[in-house]
Amino acid sequence: MVRHVIALDVGGTGMKAALVGDDGALLHRARRATGRERGSEAVIEGILAFAAELRAYGVEHHGGPAAAAGIAVPGIVDEARGTAVYSANLGWKDVPLRALLTDRLGMPVALGHDVRTGGLAEGRIGAGRGADRFLFVPLGTGIAGAIGIDGRVEAGADGFAGEIGHIRVRPQGAACPCGQYGCLERYASASAVSAAWAAACGNPEADAADCAEAVASGDPNAVRVWQEAVDALADGLVTALTLLNPRTMIIGGGLAEAGEVLFQPLRDAVRQRVTFQKLPTIVPAALGDSAGCLGAGLLARDLLTTTAPTTPEVST
Structure with missing residues (x-):
């Protein structure tokens, strides 16, 4: 029997999972659609069913059930109570997800915020390794942040820390599902850039990756759309910099896959906005879309x- 754990990362559109051995090796990987279009109750049942499939796979292929499970979910998460408090993208509120999974799986379960969990992985084994203070910001369906301080990730009271995506960077701007107007994620998330570029180029199938390619080729409409997103992101990051003073800012998610098409203008935009603040190092995430799953x-x-967690070697 190979002792292993279940790792499950629930995103706005898809779920990524793995069985992880004691040595950190990924023994099995799987993906499923989140299915948010079917409603929050269906999403919850989908999570429970997927976790049960992973447990069964471990029994069949690795000699027995997992020893524990970790799950990362978006929105507001109260890790201490094991509750998924709120998610604008998935439409749920006050879901006792840890208890539901514990009952379904029959094993200890840890619940974490998807971005804080990804930040935990980036901090221990990724781009933030060795940094005393870092901010991890993945740009995906939405935007949130993980605040790393001396080897831990700050959750805040009741799990509300790090919601940088709901900083109002354009106060008179677009409505956000959270109830505010002009939130950062309405302008700089991968989904926001996809929508803006689809409208600008007249192709409803176009997405943020297509926009990045068009920027690289010099398309002026793409450059305009991209720069608007970069400017909004820089405004949000400088607000976070002023409050938190991170030494390193780690940018991940779908937009970060554009490489220097994103990072060069972003570093320039942040540099232009900094006055008294100490300019941070802005780097791409090292673990890609595996960060949340590895963190789980x-x-x-x-x-x-029962001892302090050690840093594993992870085979990706």
Whole structure:
């Protein structure tokens, strides 16, 4: 029997999962659609069913059930109570997800915020390794942030820390599902850039990756759309910089896959906005879209030890 844990990362559009061995090796990977178009109750049942499939796979292929499970979900998450408090993108409120999974799986379960969990992985084994203070900001369906301080990720009271995506960067701007107007994620998330570029180029199938390619080729409409997103992102990051003073800002998610098409103008925009603040190092995330899943595995493994968690070697 290979001792392993279940790692599950729930996103706005898809779920990524793995079975992770004691040595950090990924023994099995799987993906499913989140299915948010079917409503919040269906999403919850989909999560429980997917986790049960992973448990069954471990029994069949690795000699027994997992020792623990870790799950990362978006929105507001109260890790201490094991509750998914709120998600604008998935439409749920006050879901006792840890208890539901514990009942379904029959094993210890750790619940974490998807971005804080990804930040945990980036901090221990990724781009933030060795940094005393960092901010991890993935640009995906939405935007949130993980605040890393001395080897831990700050959750805040009741799990509300790090919601940088709901900083109002354009106060008279677009309505946000959270109830405010002009939130950062309405301008600089991958989904926001996809929508803006689809409208600008007249192709409803176009997405943020297509916009990045058009920017690289010099398309002026793409450059305009991209720069608007970069400017909004820089405004949000400088607000976070002023409040938190991170030494390193780690940018991940779909937009970060554009490489220097994103990072060069972003570094320039942040530099232009900084006055008294100390300019941080802005770097791409090292773990890609595996960060949340790897972090969920770390949460699960931390349940199995009563000592300080160690840094594993992870095979990606």
